[in-house]
Amino acid sequence: MKENRRMNSEVNKTIFSSYNKNAQLFDEVFDSNGVAKNVYQKLLELYGNHSIQDYVQLNNKAKASFFNQGITFQVYDNKVTQEKIFPFDLFPRIIDEDEWEIIEKGAIQRSKALNLFLWDIYHDKKIIKDGIVPLDLITSSANYLHQMIGVDPPGGIYNHISGTDIIKHSDGNYYVLEDNIRCPSGVSYVICNRTALKRALFGVFNHYKTHSVTNYAENLLEILESVKPKGVDVPNCVVLTPGMYNSAFYEHSYLAKAMGVELVEGRDLFVENDFVYMKTIRGPIKVDVIYRRVDDLYMDPLVFKPESALGVPGLFAAYRKGNVCLANAPGTGVADDKAIYTYMPQIIKYYLDETPILNNVHTYHCSRPDELKYVLEHIHELVIKPVDEAGGYGISIGNRLTKDEIKVVQDEIKENPRKYIAQPIMSLSVHPTYIEDTESFEQRHVDLRTFTLLGHEKKFVLKGGLSRVALKRGNLIVNSSQGGGSKDTWVLKK
Amino acid sequence: MSIEYSITYNAENEYENPVDNASWQFLIVPENNETQELMSVDIKNSLGAKNEFSENGYGFRTIRINTQEKFQNLNFRANFKLKKISLNPFGQVPIFNIASNYELVQSLDFKVDFEPFLGQTQFTTLPKGSKNLFVFDTALSIFDNLQKLNNWVYQFIKFNTGVTHVNTLLEEILENPEGVCQDFAHLFCALARANKIPARYVSGYLHQGNGYFGDSQMHAWVEAYVPQVGWVGFDPTNNLLVDDNHIKVAHGKDFNDCSPLKGVVHSHGANKTSHSVDVQTQQ
Numbered sequence: 001m002k003e004n005r006r007m008n009s010e011v012n013k014t015i016f017s018s019y020n021k022n023a024q025l026f027d028e029v030f031d032s033n034g035v036a037k038n039v040y041q042k043l044l045e046l047y048g049n050h051s052i053q054d055y056v057q058l059n060n061k062a063k064a065s066f067f068n069q070g071i072t073f074q075v076y077d078n079k080v081t082q083e084k085i086f087p088f089d090l091f092p093r094i095i096d097e098d099e100w101e102i103i104e105k106g107a108i109q110r111s112k113a114l115n116l117f118l119w120d121i122y123h124d125k126k127i128i129k130d131g132i133v134p135l136d137l138i139t140s141s142a143n144y145l146h147q148m149i150g151v152d153p154p155g156g157i158y159n160h161i162s163g164t165d166i167i168k169h170s171d172g173n174y175y176v177l178e179d180n181i182r183c184p185s186g187v188s189y190v191i192c193n194r195t196a197l198k199r200a201l202f203g204v205f206n207h208y209k210t211h212s213v214t215n216y217a218e219n220l221l222e223i224l225e226s227v228k229p230k231g232v233d234v235p236n237c238v239v240l241t242p243g244m245y246n247s248a249f250y251e252h253s254y255l256a257k258a259m260g261v262e263l264v265e266g267r268d269l270f271v272e273n274d275f276v277y278m279k280t281i282r283g284p285i286k287v288d289v290i291y292r293r294v295d296d297l298y299m300d301p302l303v304f305k306p307e308s309a310l311g312v313p314g315l316f317a318a319y320r321k322g323n324v325c326l327a328n329a330p331g332t333g334v335a336d337d338k339a340i341y342t343y344m345p346q347i348i349k350y351y352l353d354e355t356p357i358l359n360n361v362h363t364y365h366c367s368r369p370d371e372l373k374y375v376l377e378h379i380h381e382l383v384i385k386p387v388d389e390a391g392g393y394g395i396s397i398g399n400r401l402t403k404d405e406i407k408v409v410q411d412e413i414k415e416n417p418r419k420y421i422a423q424p425i426m427s428l429s430v431h432p433t434y435i436e437d438t439e440s441f442e443q444r445h446v447d448l449r450t451f452t453l454l455g456h457e458k459k460f461v462l463k464g465g466l467s468r469v470a471l472k473r474g475n476l477i478v479n480s481s482q483g484g485g486s487k488d489t490w491v492l493k494k
Numbered sequence: 495m496s497i498e499y500s501i502t503y504n505a506e507n508e509y510e511n512p513v514d515n516a517s518w519q520f521l522i523v524p525e526n527n528e529t530q531e532l533m534s535v536d537i538k539n540s541l542g543a544k545n546e547f548s549e550n551g552y553g554f555r556t557i558r559i560n561t562q563e564k565f566q567n568l569n570f571r572a573n574f575k576l577k578k579i580s581l582n583p584f585g586q587v588p589i590f591n592i593a594s595n596y597e598l599v600q601s602l603d604f605k606v607d608f609e610p611f612l613g614q615t616q617f618t619t620l621p622k623g624s625k626n627l628f629v630f631d632t633a634l635s636i637f638d639n640l641q642k643l644n645n646w647v648y649q650f651i652k653f654n655t656g657v658t659h660v661n662t663l664l665e666e667i668l669e670n671p672e673g674v675c676q677d678f679a680h681l682f683c684a685l686a687r688a689n690k691i692p693a694r695y696v697s698g699y700l701h702q703g704n705g706y707f708g709d710s711q712m713h714a715w716v717e718a719y720v721p722q723v724g725w726v727g728f729d730p731t732n733n734l735l736v737d738d739n740h741i742k743v744a745h746g747k748d749f750n751d752c753s754p755l756k757g758v759v760h761s762h763g764a765n766k767t768s769h770s771v772d773v774q775t776q777q
Contacts, residue, residue: 125606135606139613146610146747147551270560274548301758302519302558303551313517313758314558317548 015047015055018440019432025443026170026429028093039094039492046204047091055090056439058200062088065199071192071250087485088193089433090200093446093467094208100491103166103174104461106358107452109348110179111162114335115454116351118158121334122148132346136367140418141340143182143333145296147303151320153329155227155456160327161220161291162452163187166358168429175359175426176344177447181336183293183328186466187216187451188251191258193488194464209493211463217258219453219460224259224289226455227325235288235325238262238278240269242294242310252293266294271314276324289325296330338387338421339365361426366417375422376413379406382422384413399425431487433469445470448489463491495580497738498533498776500573501699503712503769505755507568510763516561518568518757519548522712523555524576524698524741533575540569552751554744575776580738588722590635595721599636599690608692608719610747611683617695617748618684621665630689637720640686640728641735647682648733660749675714676749678730682716683748692719694745696727697752701739701773711769712754717745741773 021030029040036044050058066085095103120127121138128135138144163184165177194213198205221237228235241252243265256263268279269287277284292299298308300316318324334340340347342363348356364371364382375382379398386394396409413420430443446469451462467487503522524532537545539559546558557572598604605612614620620627628646630639651671658666658673664684667677679695686693693716700713715729715736727736746752755769 125609128606129603131602135602135609139609149610271558272544272560273546302517302756306756306758313519313560314548316551317556317558320549320551320553 015050015052016044016432016441017052018438020442022430022443024427026168026172026427027443028168028429028431028446030432039096042207043092043094043204046207052439055434059090059434059436062090062196062200065196066192069192071189086189087469087471088196089469089485089487090197091432091434091441092197092488092490093431093448094490094492096492097494099174100463102357103448103450104463106174106176106356107162107164107450107461108459109352109354109357110164110176110344111159111452111454111459113344113348113351114159114162114179114181115157117347118329118332118335119156120351122151122331127347127350130350132350133340133343136418137337137339137343138334141334141337143296143331143337145331145334147316147320148329148331152322153227154229154322154325157227157327157454157456158329158332159335160223160227160329160454162454164358164450164452165447166450167426167447170427170429173359175361176341177361177426178338178341179336179344180449181328182295182333183291184449184451185248185251185293186449187462188254189486190451190462190464190466190489191216191254193466193486197488208490210490211493213462213464216451216462217255219462220255220291221259221261223453223455223458223460224291224325224327226458227327228288229322229325232288236261236278236286237289237291238264238269238287240264240266240290240292240294242266242298246293248293255291266308266310266312269312269315271312271318274314274318274321274323276312276315276318287324289327291327296333299326299330338363338385339367339418342421361423364422366413366420366422372413372417375420376410379409379422381425383425384409384420384422386419387421397425428470431467431469433471433485433487435471442473444473445475446487464489497578497580499576499578499699499701499741500774500776501576501741502772502774503570503572503574503754504771505568505570505767505769507570508766509566509759509761510765511761512564512566513561513759513761514564516559516568516757516759516761518559518570518755519550520557520559520570520572520755521550521554521697521744521752522572522754523547523557524574524743525554527742529579529581529738530741531577531579533577534573536573538571540567541565550744550751552744552746576741578738578741590637590722592632592635595636596632598721605690611692611694611719612687612690613747614684614687615748616750617663617680618687619664620684620688621668624664624668625688627668628685628689630691636691637723637726639689640691640718640720640726643682643685643689644728644730644735645733647678647685647730651678651681651730653678653731660753675731679714679716680748682718682728682730686716686718693717694725695748695752696742696745697749697754698743699741699771699773700729701741701775703739703775711771712743713740714749714752715740 127133159181163180166174190213224237239256276287278287294310297304298310300311301308302313303316344360345356364375366372382398384396428445431446432441433444435442446467448465448467450465453460467489469485471485543559543561548556548558550556654672683693696715717725717727720726744752
C-alpha cells in the first residue's frame, strides 16, 4: 500500500501534476484524500511512464485516426449544419465487475419492463385501467401511434435496442437519467473508442482483463434474426438509414458493415403484395427484418407524413400483416418520454413484481398542479426538461439561469405544463479528462450510455458503453450535440 | 330486405411533366359488415399497373398501385357490386338506463377502451371557448342527445360546396358556418367527444336517389357509441340516422384516417386531379 502511494505521488508529478481536485465533486478516480482507487492504480502507474508531451502527441494521433476513418457527426444549429469529430479522451473509465453486475441487471430489468409496458399500452392498457399510469400521459404523447393498437410485433418485442443513460451521483450510487428506445445511437463510438485506445496505448490496455465490445454487431444480428417473421427460415436483415445527411450516418454504415448486411435507404426498398423487397442488380430480394434508423412518422408516406421522402410506401401495411419486422417497433417512443420515465419504478413493480435495481431520479411533473407550483417556485435548484426532446435540446439548468431567463422558463412551463418535467440538479461524478486548451488533466462530468438488446428469448447488454464527457468546465450536459466528448469504458472481467 | 348497388369510383390524374414513379393508395372499397356484403370488385387503371389489395393503418382494405414506367395521365376506375341489408340498428328500441349510461361513460375503463375516439385531433379540435356550443341534457338519454346534436349541426352549417377544402379546420367553420359533409362530420365528432361520447368519422358512399345532400364524390358521416346499443350512424349533413342509402368504406378519428386517395408522386410542375362517384341501385 505504501508502495502504491509513493507511486501515485510520482504519477502526480508527471501527467497529473496539475490535476486540481474540487472537494465538492465526486471523483471516480481519486478518493477524498487524493489516493487513487484500486482499479485505477495500475493504470496511473502505466500512464506515469509518459510525460504530458507524449500524451499531447498520442491525443493528436488518436484525433487524426478518427478523422481519417470518417467517424464524424453533425451538429444542428439554428442556421448551419456542421460536421465534427467526436472528441475522444485517452484516459479510460474503468468499471469493476461488481458494479457492472448491478448496471447490467438493472438495464435488462428496465428493458423487459418497458417491453411489457409497450405491449400492454398497445393491447389491453391494464396498467392504465388499474390506475397506475394516467391515460392522459399516453394519449398526449406525440409518439403514441393509434395504428399500433392491437398489432403484435414479431417475437413480441418492441424495444429491441435500448440505450439507458446512467449517472453516478455524489452519493456513489448509479441513477438512470433516461431510457432511449427510439433507436438510440452511439454504439459505434464505443467500438471506435476501443479501437483508438488499443492502437494508441496497447501497452496499457494489455494489463487489464477487459471485456470486449466488438461482439455488439454479432449480438445485434442475432437479436434481429430472433424476431424474424413467421415462416421465414433464414431472415434477410437490413439497416435502413435516412441517408448520409443524418447525424448518425456513420453509425448506420458501420453497423451494416459489421453485421454483414445491406445498408439501404427508403428508395432502395419497395413493397409488393405486402412483402418488402430490396432492389438489387440481380433483381428484387425479399427483406424480412429492418433495423430502421428512420423515425416512425417518416417510415411510410401512405400512413404517416405524406411528404416523407425517406420512407417506403406500403411498409406499414407489410408490418401490420407480420411480413416484415421493424426494430424498434413503431410507436415504441411512447415509452421513451421523460414523463413516462418517472413511472418506471411503478412500471417495473407492476409487470415484474420487482424493485428497481437502478434508481430513478426524483421527478416533478408540471402537469400536476401541486408539483407545478413547487417547480415554478424552485426553478433555481432544478433541471427543467421538455418531455419529448432528445439530444439535450431545450434543457434549462436552474442555477445557471439569470432572473430574466428564469422568468422565460416559468412562462414556457405555464403555457404548456404537460411538456415539462423537473428534477433536482444531480451532481454527476467527474473523471480526469485531458483538456487540449490547457494541455492538462481536469475534472469533467461524465455519464454512461449502456446498450441493451432484447430479442425473442434472447437478451444482451454490451459490456462497456459510451461514457460521455461534458468538455466545457462545469457543464452538466454531456450529449455529443451539445459539445460533449467520450471515453473508452472498460468493464473488468472477474 | 336488401338492395343491390353498383358503385363506380373514377379518378383522373393529369401531370404537367412526366412522372417517374408513383404510389397511390385508394381507400374506397366498401367494408363487409352486418348491413353490407361486397359481391364483386372490378378495378382498372390506364397504366396497366398491378392493383394490389392491402390495408391502411387501421386494417381497412385499400388498393395500392405502384408505377414503374413514365407517364403523364392516370385514369383509375373501380366498380363495386354490393348487397345492402336494411337493419334497424336497435332491433327493438331498448329502454335506456339513463343514469347508469352517463356513469359508464365517465368510468376509467370506458375512457381507456374508447380513447382513440374521445380525443381531439387536427380536424376535431374546438377553438377555445367553444366547448359548450352543445351541452348534453343529462335528463335525456345519450341517444336522444345525439339526435339533437345531429339536428343542431345540420341547422348550424349551411351546405355549400366550394367554401371549404380538405384541410379546413373547425375554427374556420365556426367563424363562417358553411361547408360540406366532411365539415358536418368533424363538428359532430368534436361536440360528441366534448360530451364524453366516443365518435368516429366515417367515409363511404351515399345513394343520392332520394335527394339527399352529399356531393359527386365520397360522403362522410359519423358513428357514435351509444351504451346498451353500440355504434350508431348519424348523418348530420342530412339530419338522418344512417340507413340503407349509406355504404360504409372506413372509419377513423377524422378525415386524415379516411382520406380516399393518398399518393407519393415523384414529379414536378402542376397536376390536375378529379374524382367522381356514381351510385346506382340495381333491380
